[in-house]
Amino acid sequence: MAEGSGVAASDGTPRRDFLTLVTTAFVGVGVGAIAWPFIASMQPARDVLALSSTDVEIAPIAEGMAVTVMWRGKPVFVRNRTPAEVQEARAVPLSQLPDPATDQSRVQKDQWLVVIGICTHLGCVPLGQKPTDPRGDYGGWFCPCHGSHYDTSGRIRKGPAPRNLEVPQYAFTSDTKIKIG
Amino acid sequence: MAIGLHNSDIKNPVIRWIDQRMPVFTMMQKEYGTFPTPRNFNYFWNFGALAMVNLMIMIATGIFLAMHYTPHTAMAFDSVERIMRDVNFGWLIRYVHMNGASMFFIVVFVHIWRGMYYGSYKAPRELLWMLGVVIFLLMMATAFMGYVLPWGQMSFWGATVITNLFSAFPFVGDWIVTLLWGGFSVDNPTLNRFFSLHYLLPFVIVGVVFLHVVALHITGSNNPLGVEPKGPQDTLPFHPYYTAKDSFGLVIYFIVFASLVFFAPNFLGHPDNYIPADPLVTPAHIVPEWYFLPFYAILRAVPDKLGGVLLMFGSILVLFVLPWLDGSPVRSMRFRPVARIAFLLWTVCFFVLMYCGGMPAEEPYVTVSRIATAYYFGYFLVILPLLARLEKPLPLPESIARAVLGGGGPMPAGAAAKPMDKA
Amino acid sequence: MLRTALGAFALIGALATATPARAAGEAIAIPNHPFSFDGIFGTYDRASAQRGFQVYKEVCANCHAMRLLSYRNLRELGLSEQQVAAIAAQYQIQDGPNDEGAMFERAGRPSDRFRSPFPNPQAARAANNGAYPPDLSVIAKARNGGADYLYALLTGYADPPPGVTMGEGMNYNRYFPGHQIAMGAPLNPDQVEFADGTPGTVENMARDVATFLQWAAEPELEQRRAMGVKIILFLTILGGLAYAVKRKIWADVH
Numbered sequence: 001m002a003e004g005s006g007v008a009a010s011d012g013t014p015r016r017d018f019l020t021l022v023t024t025a026f027v028g029v030g031v032g033a034i035a036w037p038f039i040a041s042m043q044p045a046r047d048v049l050a051l052s053s054t055d056v057e058i059a060p061i062a063e064g065m066a067v068t069v070m071w072r073g074k075p076v077f078v079r080n081r082t083p084a085e086v087q088e089a090r091a092v093p094l095s096q097l098p099d100p101a102t103d104q105s106r107v108q109k110d111q112w113l114v115v116i117g118i119c120t121h122l123g124c125v126p127l128g129q130k131p132t133d134p135r136g137d138y139g140g141w142f143c144p145c146h147g148s149h150y151d152t153s154g155r156i157r158k159g160p161a162p163r164n165l166e167v168p169q170y171a172f173t174s175d176t177k178i179k180i181g
Numbered sequence: 182m183a184i185g186l187h188n189s190d191i192k193n194p195v196i197r198w199i200d201q202r203m204p205v206f207t208m209m210q211k212e213y214g215t216f217p218t219p220r221n222f223n224y225f226w227n228f229g230a231l232a233m234v235n236l237m238i239m240i241a242t243g244i245f246l247a248m249h250y251t252p253h254t255a256m257a258f259d260s261v262e263r264i265m266r267d268v269n270f271g272w273l274i275r276y277v278h279m280n281g282a283s284m285f286f287i288v289v290f291v292h293i294w295r296g297m298y299y300g301s302y303k304a305p306r307e308l309l310w311m312l313g314v315v316i317f318l319l320m321m322a323t324a325f326m327g328y329v330l331p332w333g334q335m336s337f338w339g340a341t342v343i344t345n346l347f348s349a350f351p352f353v354g355d356w357i358v359t360l361l362w363g364g365f366s367v368d369n370p371t372l373n374r375f376f377s378l379h380y381l382l383p384f385v386i387v388g389v390v391f392l393h394v395v396a397l398h399i400t401g402s403n404n405p406l407g408v409e410p411k412g413p414q415d416t417l418p419f420h421p422y423y424t425a426k427d428s429f430g431l432v433i434y435f436i437v438f439a440s441l442v443f444f445a446p447n448f449l450g451h452p453d454n455y456i457p458a459d460p461l462v463t464p465a466h467i468v469p470e471w472y473f474l475p476f477y478a479i480l481r482a483v484p485d486k487l488g489g490v491l492l493m494f495g496s497i498l499v500l501f502v503l504p505w506l507d508g509s510p511v512r513s514m515r516f517r518p519v520a521r522i523a524f525l526l527w528t529v530c531f532f533v534l535m536y537c538g539g540m541p542a543e544e545p546y547v548t549v550s551r552i553a554t555a556y557y558f559g560y561f562l563v564i565l566p567l568l569a570r571l572e573k574p575l576p577l578p579e580s581i582a583r584a585v586l587g588g589g590g591p592m593p594a595g596a597a598a599k600p601m602d603k604a
Numbered sequence: 605m606l607r608t609a610l611g612a613f614a615l616i617g618a619l620a621t622a623t624p625a626r627a628a629g630e631a632i633a634i635p636n637h638p639f640s641f642d643g644i645f646g647t648y649d650r651a652s653a654q655r656g657f658q659v660y661k662e663v664c665a666n667c668h669a670m671r672l673l674s675y676r677n678l679r680e681l682g683l684s685e686q687q688v689a690a691i692a693a694q695y696q697i698q699d700g701p702n703d704e705g706a707m708f709e710r711a712g713r714p715s716d717r718f719r720s721p722f723p724n725p726q727a728a729r730a731a732n733n734g735a736y737p738p739d740l741s742v743i744a745k746a747r748n749g750g751a752d753y754l755y756a757l758l759t760g761y762a763d764p765p766p767g768v769t770m771g772e773g774m775n776y777n778r779y780f781p782g783h784q785i786a787m788g789a790p791l792n793p794d795q796v797e798f799a800d801g802t803p804g805t806v807e808n809m810a811r812d813v814a815t816f817l818q819w820a821a822e823p824e825l826e827q828r829r830a831m832g833v834k835i836i837l838f839l840t841i842l843g844g845l846a847y848a849v850k851r852k853i854w855a856d857v858h
Contacts, residue, residue, distance in 0.1 A: 019845070019848055019849055019852060020849055022845060023842070023845040023846060023848075023849050026838075026841065026842045026845060027842070029838075030838065030842065036270075037269075037270035037273050037274060038241070038245055038270075038274070040269040040270050041245050041248070041249075041268055041269050041270050041271060041274055042245075042248065043269055045249070045263070045267040045268040045269065045271070046266070046267040046268075046269075046676075047263065047266075047267040047674070047715070048267075050674065050676050050714065050715040051715050220857065259671075259672065262672045262741070262742065263672075265824065266672065266677075266823060266824075272824040272828065273824075273828070273831075276828075417857065421853050422853060422854060422857065425846070425849055425850040425853045425854070426850055426854070428846050428849070428850070429843065429846040429847050429849075429850045431846075432839055432842050432843040432846050433843060435839050436836060436839045436840065436843065439832060439835050439836055439839060440832075440836065442832070443828050443829060443831060443832020443833075443835065443836070444644055444829065444832055446828070447745060452745060452746050452747055452748050452750075453746065455742045455745040455746035455821075456738070456746045457739075465781070
């Protein structure tokens with residue numbers, strides 16, 4: 001190939017000159033340009049990106065209950081918190097949190113908590129959506145894989161997970177409907 | 182030197198450390214660096230390297246297409262169109278793959294043609310040639326199965342017709358066809374296995390290409406004169422001379438390739454393959470891809486089903502015995518005035534067959550196909566064996582260096598010595 | 605050497621010419637209609653394609669599906685996000701199953717595929733005297749002549765010439781293979797009222813819908829050609845450089 005032709009002599013003396021340098025540079029640009037479409041093709045396709053919002057009807061969710069909806073192939077926890085749970089989440093001093101964040105900063109309406117149900121440790125789905133599930137030491141979620149405990153605001157309190165459960169982008173399109181994404 | 186370590190000449194300590202334990206660098210240097218190559222190659226000798234690059238392009242694009250393709254009769258067509266519309270640069274990767282198949286056949290046809298014109302199949306390169314024919318057969322199988330994957334009308338009916346060829350064989354024919362289909366017609370099991378094999382065979386091709394190159398580097402390359410190099414004055418180191426020449430040829434090849442991909446991506450395809458497969462409706466005029474047309478014409482030239490199938494397979498299998506059919510000791514057609522004309526006529530017949538294969542099976546195409554088919558086989562089975570005995574070849578040049586540099590006269594000492602300084 | 609290189613190109617040329625010869629086969633000559641996307645530098649006339657979508661929506665979509673397109677794709681024709689959402693919302697799309705396990709209908713979203721007029725091919729045939737109105741998603745790629753053929757077909761309805769007996773329910777068309785087409789003349793003057801004041805002649809509607817269908821079949825066309833021009837330029841320069849390097853290296857051999 002052309003890139004090698006700059007070093008012609010086998011006695012070890014490089015014979016780099018302008019012409020071969022320019023040619024080599026061109027080949028380098030060409031090879032780089034070829035690589036890009038392949039890499040880009042592995043990124044989400046346009047139809048995948050177009051499907052990136054989900055509507056959730058929240059009226060049927062009774063106080064204290066939660067639903068799990070699918071968004072971008074991941075579970076999203078939508079929880080209708082009781083006033084006691086909200087109270088509990090807001091009473092914790094930030095200094096006790098591994099990943100400090102106020103409950104207010106994590107919700108749009110006090111009773112509704114929307115978080116991505118993926119443990120920030122290694123990607124398992126924490127338990128705590130069903131009333132019969134263990135909810136961990138802090139009344140939120142408990143990840144069975146490696147024992148991370150989340151509180152009623154989805155914040156990490158105990159265990160190996162480094163960060164709070166992520167809050168996705170969402171908006172209330174009406175009093176009974178939210179649009180995630 | 183420790184026992185077992187390779188004695189490496191490489192200076193760079195890191196590369197040297199590796200090379201002592203696994204002498205791939207020494208091997209590359211020997212096989213692609215200093216490898217003595219006849220000095221008189223013309224541009225026809227680019228096509229082997231082009232075929233190698235083309236194979237790599239097909240494998241790379243194919244792997245990325247497979248990430249998005251769904252081998253199911255209900256989803257295959259739509260998944261291909263999804264690649265065209267929604268996958269980032271999916272259209273580019275697919276069109277490169279699709280036209281890459283055509284480019285591959287153009288390159289390999291020229292490569293084979295060159296081998297036939299310059300007698301590259303003759304001793305001691307018989308095995309090299311036969312491995313090449315194996316690659317060609319594998320390519321055809323791979324291309325055929327790949328064409329089925331988009332599951333358009335031509336995919337489906339091409340698959341139906343080609344697999345039905347095997348039903349021509351007595352006793353076992355129907356059994357073989359059912360085996361190929363995995364059912365009672367071309368259907369989902371067929372599509373699934375074709376996808377599996379279409380993914381597998383290119384790697385088999387890579388393996389046979391490796392053997393092809395191993396065999397090549399034992400005998401060394403043929404050259405336009407067909408006279409073996411007699412000494413260092415007849416050869417040049419592969420690098421930088423032929424790397425540079427191949428690089429230039431490669432750019433020209435890419436220009437042709439890019440023109441197809443970007444400006445006429447469907448030129449060599451058939452519009453019917455953008456109609457989803459329908460097992461109830463056969464297209465009015467079904468034709469295989471252009472590179473199969475000559476062989477398709479041979480199939481149709483024979484009124485008998487089994488005879489047609491045998492002749493079609495025979496048209497390629499005859500290449501296996503070509504080294505023994507052509508007994509002339511002179512390789513290059515440059516020095517065989519009669520054989521040269523006979524071979525150029527054979528080339529014309531090949532194109533005539535290609536043309537007839539794309540035409541409907543009616544007159545005058547049937548008769549023309551028959552004449553061309555007769556000559557196609559006649560060239561191999563009658564003309565070449567006879568010419569080996571009867572033809573009087575022109576006098577061969579004494580050596581490559583004489584022919585190239587001196588035109589038969591005394592060798593200019595300086596010119597011959599110079600490249601050797603580098604070798 | 606030049607001779608052999610030329611030989612190689614002649615070979616490639618011969619291969620190339622062998623193909624359209626076969627495609628021309630028994631086909632009827634399709635007149636060439638000038639489109640905005642003709643030639644190497646042609647692009648889609650957005651206004652024409654938008655009008656073409658209107659023709660499709662108001663006329664063709666009654667029978668012909670375009671299942672490979674989504675409403676979001678219309679953004680590429682220059683429609684705004686709001687316009688696309690409004691168009692999508694005009695359609696009721698089946699979704700589900702819901703929590704009760706039932707399928708339900710909801711207003712379309714930009715990410716939905718174009719709604720098909722019939723639930724399956726059998727229903728399409730049953731409603732059209734047994735003739736299947738083909739999906740138009742890639743029709744411009746699926747017919748010899750592409751957009752030229754579509755234009756010719758849509759403007760090619762005529763009274764059958766004397767001596768031609770038409771099949772039951774068939775219509776004479778100068779450009780349809782066999783000249784007998786089950787689809788009645790779909791476009792009539794002023795059938796569609798264009799907002800931009802373009803007269804609703806059959807020719808205008810045919811041109812616009814052919815442009816729209818060409819875009820639908822090859823939405824990548826503009827990007828492909830723009831990239832192609834750059835790549836060919838790049839390769840031409842690289843070819844010159846590679847040739848110069850080759851000449852230089854070989855200078856002391858010849």
